[in-house]
Amino acid sequence: MIDRADSNAQAFHQLYQVNRTWLEQWLSRRLGSRHEAADLSQDTFMRVLSSAQPIADLKEPRAYLLTIGKRLLVNFYKRRSLEQAYLDTLAQLPEVHAPSPEHRWQVLETLYALDELLDGLPWRVRQAFLLSQLEGLRYGEIAARLDVTERSVKRYMAQAYAHCLLAELC
Amino acid sequence: MLNPEPTAEARQVARAAARWLVRVESGELTEQERARLQRWREASVAHEHAWHRVQALRGRFEALPPAVAMATLGRPDVGRRQLLKCLLGLAVAAPAGWLATRELPLAAWQSDLSTGTGERRRVTLADGSVLHLNTATAIDIDHSRRRLTLLRGEMSLRLATPQPFLIHTAHGLSALRGGEMAVRQDDAGCAFSMFAGTADLQPLRYSALTLGAGQRVRVSDQGIGPITMFDTRQPGWREGVLVALDQPLGDVLRDLDRYRPGVLRWAPELEALRVTGTFMLDDPDRVLTILAATLPLEVHWRTRYWATLAPRKKIA
Numbered sequence: 001m002i003d004r005a006d007s008n009a010q011a012f013h014q015l016y017q018v019n020r021t022w023l024e025q026w027l028s029r030r031l032g033s034r035h036e037a038a039d040l041s042q043d044t045f046m047r048v049l050s051s052a053q054p055i056a057d058l059k060e061p062r063a064y065l066l067t068i069g070k071r072l073l074v075n076f077y078k079r080r081s082l083e084q085a086y087l088d089t090l091a092q093l094p095e096v097h098a099p100s101p102e103h104r105w106q107v108l109e110t111l112y113a114l115d116e117l118l119d120g121l122p123w124r125v126r127q128a129f130l131l132s133q134l135e136g137l138r139y140g141e142i143a144a145r146l147d148v149t150e151r152s153v154k155r156y157m158a159q160a161y162a163h164c165l166l167a168e169l170c
Numbered sequence: 171m172l173n174p175e176p177t178a179e180a181r182q183v184a185r186a187a188a189r190w191l192v193r194v195e196s197g198e199l200t201e202q203e204r205a206r207l208q209r210w211r212e213a214s215v216a217h218e219h220a221w222h223r224v225q226a227l228r229g230r231f232e233a234l235p236p237a238v239a240m241a242t243l244g245r246p247d248v249g250r251r252q253l254l255k256c257l258l259g260l261a262v263a264a265p266a267g268w269l270a271t272r273e274l275p276l277a278a279w280q281s282d283l284s285t286g287t288g289e290r291r292r293v294t295l296a297d298g299s300v301l302h303l304n305t306a307t308a309i310d311i312d313h314s315r316r317r318l319t320l321l322r323g324e325m326s327l328r329l330a331t332p333q334p335f336l337i338h339t340a341h342g343l344s345a346l347r348g349g350e351m352a353v354r355q356d357d358a359g360c361a362f363s364m365f366a367g368t369a370d371l372q373p374l375r376y377s378a379l380t381l382g383a384g385q386r387v388r389v390s391d392q393g394i395g396p397i398t399m400f401d402t403r404q405p406g407w408r409e410g411v412l413v414a415l416d417q418p419l420g421d422v423l424r425d426l427d428r429y430r431p432g433v434l435r436w437a438p439e440l441e442a443l444r445v446t447g448t449f450m451l452d453d454p455d456r457v458l459t460i461l462a463a464t465l466p467l468e469v470h471w472r473t474r475y476w477a478t479l480a481p482r483k484k485i486a
Contacts, residue, residue, distance in 0.1 A: 009442070016438055039478060045438045085242040105431050105475060106286060110234060111242050117230075118243065127244060132195075133231035134239050139196055154192050161188035164227050165220060166176050168340070 011055035015065075016045055023065055030073060040076060044069045082115050083108060117167050121160055128153050129160035179216075186210065187220035215343055215372055222319050222338055226310060229321070284308040285323070287431040288454065290407065298330035304354075304407045305429045305451075326352035326365070326408060341389045342373035349383065359390030365402045405448075412449045412457075419443040419465065423479070430454035432475025439481050440467055 023044060028037035047068050048055065058064050086108055118126055128146060131137045139157070143150040176184070190207050193199050199207070211218045231239070283303060285291050291303040296313060303309065307323025317336035318327075328350040329335055337344040337353055341360035344351065349367015353360065362371060363386040372378045373389045381387060384402050388395040405411050412429075414422045420441035427434045429451050443465055449457045458477055462469050470478045 012438075035472065039435055039472075042435055042437055042478075046441075049438060049441065081245075082242055085245045086238065089238050089241040101474070102431065107234065107238070109431075110230075111239065114230065114234075114239075115243055130231075130240060130244050133228060134234065134236045134243075154196060157195070158185070158188045158192045161191055161224050161227065162181075162184045165184040165187060165224055166181060168223065 008055055012045075012049055015048070015055055015058075015061055019062060019065055020045070022062070023069060026066070027069060027073065031076075036076070040069065040072050043072055047072075078115070078119075079112060082112055086111060117164055118160075119167075121163055124148070125156040125160050125163075128156040132157060183216050183220045184224075187217070187224040190221070191224050216374055219338060219340075219343070219374060222310075223340065226319065226321050229308075229310070282309060282311045288429045288451075290410065290451075292408075295330075297333075299335070300328045300330070302326045302352075302408050320353055320355050322355055324352065324354040324407070326350060328365075329367070341391075342371060342376075344372070345370045351381075359388055359392075361386060361388045363400060407451060410451050412451055414445045414447055414449070416444050416446050419445050419461070422449075422461075426454050426457055432477070433472075434458075434477050434479075436467075436479035437481055440465075440479055443467070 020041060024034075024037050024041045027040050028034050031037050031040070044065060048065070053064075055061075090104075118129070121129070124146060128142050131142045131145060132139075137145065139150050139153045143153045146153070190210065193203060194207075211221050283291070283293060283301070285303045285305060285307045287306045289305060293301045293303070295301060301309075301311075301318075302325060304324035307325055308321040309318050309323075309325060310321065311318040315336075316333060317338065319338040327335060327337065327346060329346060329348050332348040335346045337346060337351070339353060339355050339360045341355070344353065344362055346369045347367065349369070350365040351367075351369050352363045352365065354363075362369070362381060364381045364383050366383050368383075369381050370378060371381055371387070371389075373394055375391075376389070376394050379387070379394070379397075381397070384399050385397050386400050387397045404413060406413065412422070412425055418441060420436070422445050423434060423436055426449070445461070445465070447460070447464075449460070455477070458469050458479070461467065461479075462482075466482045467479050468482045470480060472478060
């Protein structure tokens with residue numbers, strides 16, 4: 001066991017040495033920022049290290065790194081789009097209602113987690129679900145708001161609840 | 171690679187729980203259906219569990235300011251997908267939960283009891299039992315039926331009476347029969363630690379087992395880990411400290427990260443550095459400063475929340 005862990009650490013070390021600069025440059029070209037590229041590249045390697053995949057067995061290490069790097073990049077952009085939407089909303093609030101930086105961070109983290117949770121739901125389903133959860137509307141009211149039948153709303157809600165349950169399971 | 175697909179059975183249970191909740195919420199549930207729902211819940215631990223979790227979902231949205239949440243979570247989908255596609259030139263099909271642990275923080279503010287990141291709480295129940303909540307934790311509690319659901323985070327319960335108390339988690343059910351138990355739920359699994367007394371554990375997908383004082387077991391989607399012994403006298407989060415005894419720095423940082431609002435990253439070279447020390451959890455940023463003073467690393471502050479640890483540059 002120890003031998004295997006050791007050899008994996010060695011393989012990781014080599015993978016990191018050989019590919020770090022290359023990956024950072026690849027990310028940097030897409031992000032336009034060296035700092036963020038460095039952080040995302042660190043994240044990528046950390047994920048490789050914590051995954052169950054034995055590193056020495058990788059046939060195409062760069063393709064593997066890119067697969068992980070790209071997904072992190074997608075998440076980075078999703079996060080940024082959410083953050084922008086949040087900041088835009090806050091900008092419309094009167095100064096007195098502006099939450100503290102600490103509170104803002106918490107709201108943002110919560111929003112992000114929920115955004116992830118709802119990821120992949122069709123637009124209408126997501127809307128129906130949000131109207132129910134956030135505004136507390138009843139099914140009939142949601143149907144009127146979205147201009148669909150109440151039967152559809154029930155189907156949307158069931159789909160959204162099942163989706164969230166399964167997403168949390170993963 | 172990280173997240174196994176849910177089994178067909180898990181899907182079926184989730185769909186059934188979702189359909190039941192919709193029936194209840196529509197206000198059309200008949201007495202007969204109510205009885206059927208009750209029978210469905212009692213038919214298996216997994217059913218009862220799914221029912222708890224699907225109901226807990228609402229709590230995750232309730233505490234958010236509705237207008238702000240609607241504007242951000244309900245932002246036009248098309249725009250953001252197109253943005254991604256044109257930025258990346260690749261089809262976007264990010265699997266849910268890829269960014270697992272780090273980005274699933276506190277959420278259920280409206281659960282019965284909760285703590286924010288870095289916060290800890292001690293609550294005495296009506297019968298004198300003592301409940302501790304660690305950082306970023308949310309639980310729902312039903313006093314009359316002596317049961318609680320750990321929605322996220324970490325808690326411990328010390329019973330004042332020998333009457334059993336049920337603890338629901340995402341990975342299984344624990345019946346505490348006197349004594350004291352700590353439960354920690356994260357995305358990958360759930361760890362049960364007995365400090366005193368005994369508890370029966372019914373993992374969701376595996377067979378039942380009994381835990382005695384000083385025993386700890388971890389249950390995850392991959393299976394049940396071995397039962398290990400731990401030192402019940404060693405101080406821990408309930409005393410507000412994090413004790414590291416010759417541990418890899420990566421483990422210490424992952425633990426510390428739970429107490430710190432913000433982003434904490436470190437270079438992979440630092441992962442295996444060994445750390446020994448007792449750190450105060452009330453000021454995680456100070457712990458970073460201490461680590462930088464005692465180990466060959468330095469802290470870069472990108473923003474007030476965002477700290478990155480890098481190997482210390484050698485002075486030529």
